[in-house]
Amino acid sequence: MSALLTDYLGECRDLVQIEIRDIVPKDRYGPILYDLMLDYPLRSAKGLRPAICIATCRALGGRLEDVLRSAAVLELYHNAFLIHDDIEDGSLMRRGFPTLHREHGVPIAINVGDAMLALTLRPLLDNMRLLGLGKALRILDAVARMALESAEGQALELDWVRHGRWELRDADYWHLVYKKTCWYTFIAPMMIGGIVNGAPPERLRQLRRLAIYLGVSFQIQDDVLNLTADEGAYGKEIGGDLWEGKHTLILMHTMRSLGAVERAEAERILAIPQAEKSEPGVRWLRGLIDREGSLTYARGVAERAARKADRVLTNATAWLPPSVHRDFLKELVDYVIVRDR
């Protein structure tokens, strides 16, 4: 990661953590509820979503103090999603430590996630005083849409896993990623950064295009890392997606490339619940992925999407004047596909 990216993310993370500590109550419910909300946010995370929100707002000429609260809400939302997502996926590790439900049990983890979602409402209402009614409502609307798009994406993914659907094309994958990744990692942060700044619809549309291409290349690289990363740096279990039977562009490519016999066997293995899957079966799937060149294929798609993101950004110089914030977005596009964690 470049020094600019590291520094920018670090500064945003520090600012956002102060906001989050301000939003999360410190009272007698701390030990059984509120302190647990700080667990994921305080683990060493990149803090991508708030940084993107802040950078977009400031690249457009907006002020930090106008966007910070909303950026912190995005990070709270993200961490609430992660808590529930980790339960839904049966994930074991998150950012190098056991997932929240493994540490405190599923009931407490569900409740902590719900309470975090509830906590986001008041800071978003505070935006009315800060930004005026119109902008505050549009931000609330973006957050509501983000939450629903993510839930629809999650529903789609769970449905594919549950029914072992593998008759899928790349367009299905794009649709899934648009909903489950793009909206809450890129689209909502960028749109909200733009709304805070009063950006007109045409610019919001461009930001959205940028966010979609960035999101797709980000998610594909995430899937690549899940298979190839160094466990220590990555913070999650390597190959977890295969154990979960997750629909990655990589695995979808492999499945499409297989003959009927191997494909049936692969579907059988993928359908086995994570806890009952066997090491040799997963290793065999991993071998097929290499044999069919699916990692190379997926990396190619990610690169093309990143190049399109880059082009949107280049064409936006008319309304995104040079600044460290624009540079951050620019370097983010490059980073997304070369990152190793």
Place this chain on the structure above:
Amino acid sequence: MSALLTDYLGECRDLVQIEIRDIVPKDRYGPILYDLMLDYPLRSAKGLRPAICIATCRALGGRLEDVLRSAAVLELYHNAFLIHDDIEDGSLMRRGFPTLHREHGVPIAINVGDAMLALTLRPLLDNMRLLGLGKALRILDAVARMALESAEGQALELDWVRHGRWELRDADYWHLVYKKTCWYTFIAPMMIGGIVNGAPPERLRQLRRLAIYLGVSFQIQDDVLNLTADEGAYGKEIGGDLWEGKHTLILMHTMRSLGAVERAEAERILAIPQAEKSEPGVRWLRGLIDREGSLTYARGVAERAARKADRVLTNATAWLPPSVHRDFLKELVDYVIVRDR
């Protein structure tokens, strides 16, 4: 249940179900997400919360069309809570049918609950057009508080169960019930009914007192029914609270009444996870409850709370003129402690 209660609840339920169907999208995500949101609301439920909200608003002279949307949001919230609560408590039955997570799996059930919570935001924002900014914001604030109070109550209860805490007094129980039952079943519905109607702070305070007494007697009767009801009418498994090791006023009274040896044995049995508990152990606990007269004790506390609720309502005649809506609230107070489901 009196004809008035039955009719009033029935009418409100019909109206609220139309609103809920209007709020929940009907699109291609129906079969994997939105249709599942309608599952609990369409099971034969009393629809207490929206009816209380509507009755309070109308008893104060407010209009049905001003309160209906908010009442429907309360019912959506309630059902989202139930879905997550059933997972957290490992409940098997809800309103006479298997719980949602047993039918669709925990991952899908968590996601459906999250999406329902996200869906409540827009109708609450619509209140700005309908009721004006001030009232809409106060309703949003009441909903945010309700969600947090409930989560705190849930956290407290889970903590007590997890650490087998039984050194508790009735005051602890009142505190728990205030948070986990009163707020979202009585306080928020009544407050929102009052806010819609522009009730001044002093009246909201009286409504809140009414809601607390009503909530405590309601929850105690709920705990009594869990041990004594007819399974068909009740819709949940009988004695489920004992299997879960739940902190009811009844069991807390029994535990306080036991000698050291029996108490240690009771604590041991209660600490066993539900799935590993044995029938004889639970039956022994059930016997202790009868022997110590804890059901009679709890019924007495519920009756005294209901009488206090009744007194608040009687004293409120100055600002609650005679109407079918006030009669509904009045009969509800009587019903809460004699109900059999």
